[in-house]
Amino acid sequence: MGVIKTALEIALEKTETVKSDKSSISQFEAKQRGKKTANAFLAGEAEITEEIKKTPAGEKDSFRQGIFDVLITQIVLPEAEDDKKIEKLGKGLSAVINNNEFSAMFKQLTQIFSQYLSELSQYQQMIRQQYAPKLRQKEEELARRLGREVRIDPLNDPEFIAFYNQHISALKGNYEPVVEQAKEEARRMFNSVNK
Numbered sequence: 001m002g003v004i005k006t007a008l009e010i011a012l013e014k015t016e017t018v019k020s021d022k023s024s025i026s027q028f029e030a031k032q033r034g035k036k037t038a039n040a041f042l043a044g045e046a047e048i049t050e051e052i053k054k055t056p057a058g059e060k061d062s063f064r065q066g067i068f069d070v071l072i073t074q075i076v077l078p079e080a081e082d083d084k085k086i087e088k089l090g091k092g093l094s095a096v097i098n099n100n101e102f103s104a105m106f107k108q109l110t111q112i113f114s115q116y117l118s119e120l121s122q123y124q125q126m127i128r129q130q131y132a133p134k135l136r137q138k139e140e141e142l143a144r145r146l147g148r149e150v151r152i153d154p155l156n157d158p159e160f161i162a163f164y165n166q167h168i169s170a171l172k173g174n175y176e177p178v179v180e181q182a183k184e185e186a187r188r189m190f191n192s193v194n195k
Contacts, residue, residue, distance in 0.1 A: 030059035034066020048095040064096045109182045
């Protein structure tokens with residue numbers, strides 16, 4: 001009769017030949033600390049330059065990689081004029097890339113974001129103006145049925161929302177490739193500095 005092995009015994013047999021690589025573990029942990037530092041930086045609770053200085057030399061590249069991985073994903077089209085996150089991202093990425101070429105590129109990107117926000121505001125006004133006659137028609141129809149005056153908030157009208165999203169998506173479609181190109185440039189610069 002065969003011997004029945006427990007799941008633990010099988011797992012131990014399979015992992016007998018696996019040796020832990022302390023260097024890989026410390027690099028992984030440094031990268032995770034970098035990610036936590038980036039999130040703390042975005043929350044205003046850490047300073048990237050100071051944290052990089054505190055990091056042991058053998059772990060700096062992994063630590064900076066963790067920071068970079070978090071910050072680069074945060075580069076997206078802004079939603080509002082007063083979005084201070086963009087400035088903060090530029091400062092954080094500049095700390096890990098440390099390249100004048102990046103600073104110039106990021107400055108151009110912030111100008112493009114400003115242009116996008118201006119166009120976004122114009123699009124929003126234009127969309128509301130274009131939809132206004134249809135909204136009035138719906139309000140009049142409801143008023144006739146209910147026998148009293150009715151005001152419809154456009155943001156509660158599914159047809160308006162679909163119309164709005166269609167036009168805003170077209171605008172975003174014009175700018176998304178620029179954002180992706182900026183991210184790729186930042187990755188290239190980061191990789192060239194960290195070789």
